[in-house]
Amino acid sequence: DADVTQTPRNRITKTGKRIMLECSQTKGHDRMYWYRQDPGLGLRLIYYSFDVKDINKGEISDGYSVSRQAQAKFSLSLESAIPNQTALYFCATSDLPLAGINEQFFGPGTRLTVL
């Protein structure tokens, strides 16, 4: 079984709809992240959480919200989806940095299309 899973893997929705993307991990990591990836723009950080009671905005948090329901679960919500939120969304996890190493483990991604 994959260590980091994302559901759904693909989603097509309409402008104005609320949508939730879910991420679960079995790695036992405290740190979790949400990124979006757009062609030509690379990976951009939306939100991150270093433990269950910690939520931090990333580079592009407008239009998104998150919930850290448990150590293993981190959900991303689009309250009212718009077409420019069409992108590939990745969840990632990491342990505490150790000796300068801060490897992040990514889920398989969710391809979201907003019509």
Place this chain on the structure above:
Amino acid sequence: RKEVEQDPGPFNVPEGATVAFNCTYSNSASQSFFWYRQDCRKEPKLLMSVYSSGNEDGRFTAQLNRASQYISLLIRDSKLSDSATYLCVVYTSGYSTLTFGKGTMLLVSP
């Protein structure tokens, strides 16, 4: 402000060729450096960390030049399976997160 910059490519090389990618970063306080690999429509995965003294992992060699703030990745004897996008990644403790470059695409042809 572009924190991590890479040539997007694509770099088209034949099998067996040696190819090198460079990456520059803007924050001199950055502490740790990595190369990630991303196959088309797949998740990024860590390829290797980059150490100040340079490090090698099989056909892959990574170098760091702190004075000039650039990182390099050298791939020797390219394989078809090396075709992917290579992401330069920097960790700066004040930001507590990784900063990803936009990636360099490599296409290895028979």
